[in-house]
Amino acid sequence: MADIMSILSQSYASVALTTPSNMPYTNVDPASYQGTWDGTYSNNQKFQFTISQVNGFRAQVKYQSGATVQYQGVLIKDNSFRIGDTKFTLSSAGAAQIKTVITDPVTGNTNLIAGNAAQET
Numbered sequence: 001m002a003d004i005m006s007i008l009s010q011s012y013a014s015v016a017l018t019t020p021s022n023m024p025y026t027n028v029d030p031a032s033y034q035g036t037w038d039g040t041y042s043n044n045q046k047f048q049f050t051i052s053q054v055n056g057f058r059a060q061v062k063y064q065s066g067a068t069v070q071y072q073g074v075l076i077k078d079n080s081f082r083i084g085d086t087k088f089t090l091s092s093a094g095a096a097q098i099k100t101v102i103t104d105p106v107t108g109n110t111n112l113i114a115g116n117a118a119q120e121t
Contacts, residue, residue: 030054039117094119
């Protein structure tokens with residue numbers, strides 16, 4: 001049990017603090033987000049987002065990468081949202097940057113993988 005607590009303590013201590021945005025949630029253009037987004041991570045693993053029901057700053061998202069499939073309602077703020085350990089950031093019209101934290105179940109080490117996604121037209 002002490003090992004688990006030690007790992008958790010080290011993880012929390014090593015996480016960089018981010019400054020939360022002071023911007024309020026604002027409505028987004030549904031066409032900028034809605035649809036299917038396909039991409040590939042830096043490790044050549046493919047992923048796909050399906051974003052639907054964009055209303056105001058809320059949306060329903062399906063994320064799929066390998067055997068992982070997640071469904072979640074998200075809040076869009078500062079051109080981005082999170083689903084699980086993955087962050088989607090709209091970088092320009094029809095293009096997004098994706099970052100995912102992967103934790104090795106054996107060692108507990110974490111790695112950040114990134115990729116780009118394009119919105120299907």
